[in-house]
Amino acid sequence: MLLKKVKLLSLFFIIAGISVARAQYKQFRSSPAVVVAGQSFDIAYDASGTSLSGMGNVKGIAYYYADFGWHGIDLKLSSTEKNKWSATVNSQKNWAMVAFKFMAGDSVDSNSGQTGGFLTPYAQLLRNPEDTARNAKGALAIWGLFRSSKYGFEIPDYLNQGKFVTDTVVSMYLQKELEQNHLPEYKSAFAVAYATSMYGAYGESSAPKISAVVNYLTRKNAPQTDMLSAWQILHNTQQPVKADSLGKAIEKKYSGSFIAKLEAYKAFAAQKDQAKMKEQGEEFLKKYPYDPVYAGLDRAYQIDYNRVYLTVILLQIGNNDFSVIDRYIDQLPYLSVINVYYKTVQIAHHRQSIDDKYLYTYSELLLKRMQAFKTNVPEAYQSYSPEQWLRFYNDYYIAGFFPMVLEHISVCRGAGKYEEGLQYAREAESFQHYSKESLNDDYVFLLNKTGHSDEVNEVLIKSIYENQVSAPMLDLLKQNYISKYKSEAGFEKYLQSLKNASASKLSKEDLTMINKAMVNWTMTDLKGKKISLVSLRGKTVVMDFWATWCVPCKASLPGMNLAVQRYKNDPNVVFYFVDTEETEPDYKQQIRQYLKDNGYTFNVLFDNPMLKGKGTGEVFARVSKAFQISGVPLKLIIDKNGVVRYMTSGFKGSATALSDEIAQLIELTKKQN
Secondary structure, eight states: OHHHHHHHHHHHHHHHHHHHTTTOOSSEEEESSSEETTSEEEEEEEOTTSTTTTOSSOEEEEEEEETTEEEEEEEOOEEEETTEEEEEEEOOTTEEEEEEEEEETTEEEOOOSEETTEEOOSEEEEEETTEEEEEOTTHHHHHHHTTOSSSSOSOTTTSOTTOOOOHHHHHHHHHHHHHHOOOHHHHHHHHHHHHHHHHHHHGGGGHHHHHHHHHHHTOTTOOHHHHHHHHHHHHHTTOHHHHHHHHHHHHHHSTTOHHHHHHHHHHHHHOOOHHHHHHHHHHHHHHSOOOGGGHHHHHHTTOOHHHHHHHHHHHHHTTTOTHHHHHHTTTOOHHHHHHHHIIIIIHHHHHTOSOHHHHHHHHHHHHHHHHHTTTSOOGGGTTSOHHHHHHHHHHHIIIIIHHHHHHHHHHHHHHTOHHHHHHHHHHHHHHHTTOOHHHHHHHHHHHHHTTOGGGHHHHHHHHHHTTOOOHHHHHHHHHHHHHHHSSSTTHHHHHHHHSOHHHHSOOTTTTOOOOEEOOOOEEEETTSOEEESGGGTTSEEEEEEEOTTOHHHHHHHHHHHHHHHHTTTOTTEEEEEEEOSOOOTTHHHHHHHHHHHHTOOOOEEEOOBOSSSSSBOHHHHHHHHHHTOOSSOEEEEEOTTSEEEEEEESOOSOHHHHHHHHHHHHHHHHHHO
């Protein structure tokens, strides 16, 4: 046992010795090697032999630990020769440590692997400006803690996944820190990590030290945060009876304590009745508003404010009452804004279940909230440097925020907010580069409505090049062509000449040929006439399975209409639009009205009633089983012998692209005959 203690003690002093001159590596140096907090120092980075070797435009971030939190600054790197980079860092007196990361493109180097058995990322521990023989306050603690993933002190996306130091190493550094700094704020800040790492490293033998920590945290007149730390330690060190007893004491002493908050959240999360869940969620948010002081405890005990906000808001919006957004808009977390927008504005707009003039107010409100995060960094991302946050924000702009902008443009169009919609559309096109049909269509519409018709033809041509054009846009392009040349002759040739050949071609996956007989069927058309697959032998048949309730199905119909018009003079190609999976009693009348309203002259077939269950879908069910697919829209290209050659599902968003896709598949199918 004595030998084990000696070995551990030796290891401690080896590691502690390294920490004093942490900044000297093969690829990374600081000058001077020992830096006092508040002084400026230079760093030199050599990318040779790293993942950044030979790369230009290397960027760097310095993460500094101060006032018990991480913060990031962007380095102004300069280079005088290949692979050599340098910068000056102006530290402040409250800094404890600085960690460095270097990047170029998708490659990152923070030296976060193991070196000589130790995890030694590029870092500089600073000295105490009041006593330069000692490390800065918090430096030893954070050097141990930030290399572990267990205690909430790590830098996001800094260390390699799975490469962390042990509890033994963490506890050693914390022990050394607490020996140097007896200040109450340091004891409180690192107490949970110290006790938990001691227990993880030494088990029951660490009980006396853990008891001493708990006794300090529960001292007379201790703040609630300290008592909660003691409660958390008792949980982490397998002392549930003592934890429960302390929890009751905290709940009794402090009104609205975290213990009561945790119990309220558990009751909310376990509730099955939606009305009661909404009521409990509202009460929870009123009584326990989000407080960053308790963010660590919230994470540790899985209290998810995002879940509460979404539940309360979405349950009320389910009754088409959006006023709840007004109540919580200033509190909504980053991801909640995206989710609320999708569940409220986006769905209602696509379904046209709520007037756009009403939706506009909330679309704008949520969009402004999202935009505010660009300059007001959320608490969870405070460690990011300004450039790093902007990159992260822009990534989410693509995934979450940009779809909101596109939807808002469309809502502005429907609400008559043409100038505002055009402003957003211009910005969106500079990002999207005419590669999204719905945006292009809105842009053209808004240009016309705001008196910018002179720009329309250029937008049409750029959209055609990307093959992202709606049917109305195509009609407008044709009108412009006829106006210029006084004839429709040559328009198709002109149209094809405008397209980017690569944008019009299908991928190899789309061109994978099938060679399987179509299931036999007989269905009834709009006039009550029975049509069978057998009766269509000798023709290339395009079958489009769709439904009145299916938004992408109906969105694809303008493109399918273009394809129908393309082959209207070819007697050997026929299109049938099979309406399926309907449950409404008047669905046939709905279809007739829909076709009339949109000017479609499609050959529609009504799928047969299901043999078991309600609604239609007997043919589609057999097709789904035979070809192992599910869901509409589904388009099958069948050759003259009744064999399915190609199949495509979903809708990618462009009428002209869909028309070209169907045409390519028809021509390829013809060649198989």
